[in-house]
Amino acid sequence: KNEVEQSPQNLTAQEGEFITINCSYSVGISALHWLQQHPGGGIVSLFMLSSGKKKHGRLIATINIQEKHSSLHITASHPRDSAVYICAVRFRGAQKLVFGQGTRLTINP
Amino acid sequence: EPEVTQTPSHQVTQMGQEVILRCVPISNHLYFYWYRQILGQKVEFLVSLYNNEISEKSEIFDDQFSVERPDGSNFTLKIRSTKLEDSAMYFCASTPDTQETQYFGPGTRLLVL
Numbered sequence: 001k002n003e004v005e006q007s008p009q010n011l012t013a014q015e016g017e018f019i020t021i022n023c024s025y026s027v028g029i030s031a032l033h034w035l036q037q038h039p040g041g042g043i044v045s046l047f048m049l050s051s052g053k054k055k056h057g058r059l060i061a062t063i064n065i066q067e068k069h070s071s072l073h074i075t076a077s078h079p080r081d082s083a084v085y086i087c088a089v090r091f092r093g094a095q096k097l098v099f100g101q102g103t104r105l106t107i108n109p
Numbered sequence: 110e111p112e113v114t115q116t117p118s119h120q121v122t123q124m125g126q127e128v129i130l131r132c133v134p135i136s137n138h139l140y141f142y143w144y145r146q147i148l149g150q151k152v153e154f155l156v157s158l159y160n161n162e163i164s165e166k167s168e169i170f171d172d173q174f175s176v177e178r179p180d181g182s183n184f185t186l187k188i189r190s191t192k193l194e195d196s197a198m199y200f201c202a203s204t205p206d207t208q209e210t211q212y213f214g215p216g217t218r219l220l221v222l
Binding site for chain 1: 140142144146150151152153154157159164165167198200207208209210211212213215216218
């Protein structure tokens with residue numbers, strides 16, 4: 001079964017801390033997306049990756065294809081980073097995205 | 110920066126009524142998607158379109174649902190005879206290529222009473 005699991009479900013940290021959110025999936029993929037969902041519900045795409053590592057500002061996403069695992073890191077976290085972070089995967093041969101359950105991140109000042 | 114738009118932002122309807130949700134994708138995009146998110150649950154894929162035809166659909170996307178591209182600038186999700194369990198946030202998304210990022214609309218929050 002094609003599944004996506006995220007951990008942790010909830011994460012609370014202090015401003016400035018280094019944050020790591022993990023995502024694992026069950027079978028081979030074409031691409032993995034990291035998305036951000038704000039309290040109003042809107043979804044913003046942060047990264048799409050199929051290998052290696054990508055960086056945008058304070059956000060870094062890595063993927064290990066052999067281990068079927070990806071991580072999203074946030075350096076120097078800030079209260080405005082508070083949101084739900086979602087991992088979504090496009091399995092090989094499919095167009096649809098399969099979503100993880102999300103990680104609710106709260107950064108306290 | 111171009112963005113995907115959706116209308117309405119909120120809709121309240123009575124059980125058994127039909128609703129039509131609209132999405133305007135980014136203009137040069139070729140692949141279109143509908144997703145839904147029931148409150149407190151993960152986002153779920155409903156259907157994808159390419160070349161004005163359904164290219165993939167989930168088991169959720171049964172005869173109650175239909176999609177159309179009435180003109181070149183928007184596409185719709187129709188839910189016939191709504192049920193209480195159809196209450197959810199519905200997102201559309203578009204992308205120029207399946208190898209690229211999907212761009213999501215802001216969502217339509219549907220409440221079925």
